């Protein structure tokens with residue numbers, strides 16, 4: 550895969566960053582200077598050929614609130630996915646570790662960052678399929694970047710694929726997704742509403758005491774997540790608008806960006 554511009558000899562592995570869905574992710578250096586994250590893909594964890602097809606397109610997606618895919622290379626039959634490195638790790642841990650320390654203005658700016666990255670994906674007709682605080686990363690100065698967009702399509706793991714599997718993100722899924730797997734930018738909008746709830750609860754688990762099947766029932770009854778204490782009524786109104794039962798009743802990310810900007814003027 551030389552045409553990706555990435556040869557293994559130019560990659561240096563520095564330390565382990567954590568374990569993702571496909572395998573261990575490392576901090577590395579590319580051409581001795583550029584800090585990168587290197588995803589090692591465990592054999593049998595990913596539909597690699599399908600991913601390689603899509604990688605060309607994904608490399609073209611570029612936005613300050615998306616984790617940039619730099620390239621892909623193989624070495625001794627192992628696939629390596631090389632992306633931009635984001636200093637402060639995943640948003641969910643960041644929120645939990647800094648409980649009580651992040652002002653509402655920071656929480657709102659984090660939601661705006663995610664919304665602007667998602668608006669770019671929406672504009673490019675690219676669906677994330679697993680938007681959640683665990684799948685966003687925090688850079689310097691609380692800048693948030695959306696990570697692993699579209700990667701759900703390449704996961705080989707029944708626990709994650711099957712809507713009754715333990716790893717299926719039911720609590721972030723819209724009704725048309727948990728019933729029919731009908732993904733769209735409007736189902737990403739539903740997930741974004743849940744992400745806003747995660748941010749304003751500083752990293753709580755949605756529907757904390759409920760199982761996935763109980764959540765399906767609750768949502769089908771019209772019940773929704775409560776207003777987090779740190780969320781003003783105008784902020785709650787925005788996240789609540791993402792949970793309209795029907796996709797067409799939900800705002801677009803373009804509309805959400807405008808709505809969230811309006812809130813900044815308020816606070």
Ligand SMILES: Cn1cc(-c2ccnc(-n3ncc4cc(C(C)(C)C)cc(F)c4c3=O)c2CO)cc(Nc2ccncn2)c1=O
Nearest residue numbers: 566567568569570574586634635636637638679697700701
């Ligand atoms: C780019 N990047 C990735 C990671 C990192 C590390 C471990 N696992 C992951 N994750 N996390 C989540 C994830 C999710 C998926 C779905 C298909 C959507 C289910 C697929 C993945 F492949 C991953 C993955 O690889 C990431 C996210 O891809 C951490 C970084 N940074 C830091 C900084 C400080 N401490 C720790 N990590 C970083 O900059």
